[in-house]
Amino acid sequence: MRMPLPLAQWFETVHSNDILSHLDEMKGVITFTYSRILKMDSTKKITKKLAGGIGDSAAWMSNIGNELGQVLNSVLTSGEGAGLEELCQGVVTRYKDAGQAEPEAIYVDRDCCSQSGVSSVAKLFHPWQTTVR
Numbered sequence: 001m002r003m004p005l006p007l008a009q010w011f012e013t014v015h016s017n018d019i020l021s022h023l024d025e026m027k028g029v030i031t032f033t034y035s036r037i038l039k040m041d042s043t044k045k046i047t048k049k050l051a052g053g054i055g056d057s058a059a060w061m062s063n064i065g066n067e068l069g070q071v072l073n074s075v076l077t078s079g080e081g082a083g084l085e086e087l088c089q090g091v092v093t094r095y096k097d098a099g100q101a102e103p104e105a106i107y108v109d110r111d112c113c114s115q116s117g118v119s120s121v122a123k124l125f126h127p128w129q130t131t132v133r
Contacts, residue, residue, distance in 0.1 A: 034100045035066035038091070038130075039107040040121070064091050088124035102128040 019026075042062040062084060063074045073090045075083040095102060108121050121132045 033066055033070045033072050034095060034098060035068065036104045037067040037107065038064055038072070038103045038105070039066075040064050040088075041109060062087055064088065085124055092125055092128060102130050105131045105133055107133050 040062070042060055060077050060082070061074065062077070063071050064087060065071045072094070073087050075087045077083045092102075106121065106125065119132050122128075122130070125132075
């Protein structure tokens with residue numbers, strides 16, 4: 001004599017519980033943003049597309065992303081250069097808290113080099129000793 005099959009709800013519950021048991025692993029894979037290469041960019045293009053009250057006050061958007069095109073941190077400001085230290089230190093803190101090694105290189109479109117000492121971009125990512133290109 002055959003046993004009756006469980007109801008569809010039982011299968012759904014078992015499947016849901018299986019997914020939930022792997023939730024942390026799935027979140028880690030989906031949100032993995034640590035990488036060996038970072039890029040930092042600022043633009044006015046995004047802010048021109050903003051609507052409403054913020055559209056008149058926001059002038060610059062600065063982003064730090066990885067080589068996969070994922071944005072790690074972003075700041076929207078009223079002036080160029082504003083908020084960059086907090087932006088960069090947020091990424092430094094994220095790497096430190098996750099126990100990740102600092103990236104091998106940070107690519108920027110300007111201010112990469114200094115003729116005397118450390119570049120202004122490298123200072124933003126203190127205490128990292130990462131190469132800025």
